[in-house]
Amino acid sequence: MSLSTTWRGLLLTAALAVVWLGILPRVATWSSVQQRRARHEESGINPAAIFYSEQPDELFDRADVALHEHPEAFW
Amino acid sequence: MNDPAPAIPRSRRFSEDWLAVFLGITVLCVSMVSVWVAHGDELTQTAEQIAASTDKSEVKKLTKGAASLSPLKPWVNKPQEWTSSPIEALSAKGKSVVPGIVGAGGILLVLFAVGIVLRGENLQRFAGAFVVVFLLSVLAYLLASQSVIHHYNLEYALWALLVGLLISNIIGTPAWLKPAVRTEFYIKTGLVLLGAEVLFGKLLALGLPGICIAWIVTPIVLVTTYLFGQYVLRIESRSLNMVISADMSVCGVSAAIATAASCKAKKEELSTAISMSLMFTVIMMMVMPAVVRATGMDPVIGGAWMGGTIDSTGAVAAAGELISPAAGDVAATIKMIQNVLIGVVSFCVAVYWVTFVERNENSTRPGLSEIWVRFPKFVLGFLAASIVCSLIAGAATGGVFGELFVSASTAATKGLRGWCFCLAFVCIGLETNFSELAKTLKGGKPLVLYVCGQSLNLALTLFMAWLMFDKVFPQAKAVLNQ
Structure with missing residues (x-):
């Protein structure tokens, strides 16, 4: 594996981590998102x-x- | 990549289609036998209790309990919804789902390894690569189960595709992974398993209004959109046209997968159709409830309208719930009736393709034997599973035992079916490069096809929902609104 491929892989992993571990958990705290989630859970919708x-x-x-x-x- | 000399002559190898049928039916039989042996008596007693009971809540409880009586179920699971840490995804109600994830991987590894051996290919290379492809599928499920993504209906198919695409286009798909990149094999096996969930009895779930909205409008929209793509937009690829027409008019991802396999569409065509469908699903599940509310539309008509038009099954129920419980339930029921259509659509598309699209330029029409040779055989497994399970669900002990039995038997197989599709989408991504994907969107014609087809769908479904529930069966509307 060349160095550039390694770096590209690391950058890709970092980008996914930033979105899924940083941004989305914050978005999940928004009241509109929480309301939507609560509504789905209440009615059992998948x-x-x-x-x-x-x-x-x-x-x-x-x-x-x-x-x-x-x-x-x-x- | 060149395989070492095959041990079995090419002519004697099993075709991938027949293998998919064999593997899918084997899994379904194993699941049914295990339910029958381990819980047959319990299911019989529960069916009798349900038949004798008049208490709806008790019936519901008994039905729910019986449906989970599958000895295989604990061994087939997937990552659960999580919010801030993916670790949360590895347990449900305080119980670890890791054995279920590892179990699903193990079952599928054994299953597909049998297929690889029967095809006379290198098992060792397949097994090593399969483990990595399965881990990529776990990653795709983890990305899809983040709560924001999950509740906004961005399904695992999209993330599986993205994981594969990012690896192939940014890092490059390593050659050693390719023995397990078996898109068609995973899709066809998954479709045979899906057949057991396509129960024709569900067609009658909403009486004549349901049939008219889901089974009359949908084929009209499908055929009209396809013809519009062929003769007005002149889309070069018939299979791309068909997959977009089917996923837009029938039921999104599952219909796209079934139709793409029936008309032998290219992988990037399926990717394009599914990406567009998911994008419009997110828009429609936000906009349509707002339109229904703003126009003061009756919840039953609004629910039926959304059920017949929003592509994704999950999004339909979610959008309907935004209006009222009645709208959500009607929307989900219409979509369920539409879901059952995919067996018929898949079969008709396969017949049309081998009869009219794939014929030689010189010949007028292929003979029956030629049609049989070209026909995608996995469709027969898909239909056989559907017909047998529909008969079992409808026949035994007035339908109660049969329904419980099919429900318990498919409790584990639907999990495996999901993994098969997830594996397939990771593989599509691993085999596709962005430039090939861009080619399918050439001139924006697929987008125009989707928008025009969906506009027709919106207009016709609304008309039929109004006609059925407002003019022909107003009593049904009143009863459903109660």
Whole structure:
């Protein structure tokens, strides 16, 4: 590994560390971010889900209950 | 990189597609058998209790408990959400997730090593390189699970891609890592595992309004956007056009992965489509709730509108919750119905590609045998897993036992599926250079395609949501708003 590659690797690591260990933890203390986080936690939402199976079943309860109790309203 | 002389003649090697099917189905079978042997009786009793119970909270509790009855689940985990120190990511509710991360790496190493041996390739070189690629995937998950990133829906796919891209473009991908850079293999195996989560029964989750919003508008938007890209924008690459059209109209990253594999898109095309989708997801999850509130739109219509248009599944629920719990639930349910469409889209795209796009210039239409040879076989594994799990979930003991069984069986496999996709995106990054990525954005046409397609999607979905919930099924709207 050449010196320049080593330096580039170190600079890259440092840049990632500054953003993820320095900037983002500070951003996480902003009230808007904390409110968003609290809202997601309260409703059990996984905001990073890429498929419905990664979400809690509770999210689909409303439709399930409505469809079973009032099927005539949906068909 | 040249492999040493293969022990198995090339003609007798297993194709990557069939291997992905074999490995994916094996994992699903092992998971199902382990659930059946270890917790079959418990699941039967729980299903009976649920069927007899009238207490909704008890049913919920029993369902949740049964879904986690997978003996493999403790051995498959990923880094958890953290805020100030990545060390926080290594435990959940006071329990270490390190065994789960190491376990997932170990299971996947064994799984793909079997594939490498069956293909007659060098196992030792693969194993060493795989450990490093897996560690890069752990890094990508760590970057994605920082709480700000996590709650603003910047999914692991983006960070996995970035980790790979930074290494390949700034440091250079070392040659010894390349034996484990197996993008298609990881994606196809992950897709077969994903098939078990595509349950066709979910299609009926919101009755006819749900079907009309998610299964009528979405294919119209997909086909129209693709044709617009071909005949108006004249995008050079059909596969880039298709992947953008599918990820914008169906469900973001998962649809992009499935379609890209079906139409054999280039890696940088998938990267471009996913990057654009995630960028617009972040914008739409902020702007759309504001528009719904500002216009005084009904929460059910607003939720259905967002569910049908915002690409990412996680962002849909998050955006809906900003309006009301009803909007969030309707949005998530519409997106779930749309998610199920990816099996059909993936199959149709694969058939269209081998029949119309890949045909020789001289021939009018390929014969059935030629279609079969060209057809991406992993799609069959994906569909088989989906059909079998849909039948199990819908059939046994009035559906209760079957649903619990499928839920418990996929509890661990969905974790492995996530790791497969994460590995694939790290590999895409490791194989791509910035100039190739820039080429796919040539002339800004992909961006124009996305914006035009999404505009049509927004207009048609809003119209259908209004038509369904305001004119045709107003009672459904009233019931959902309760």
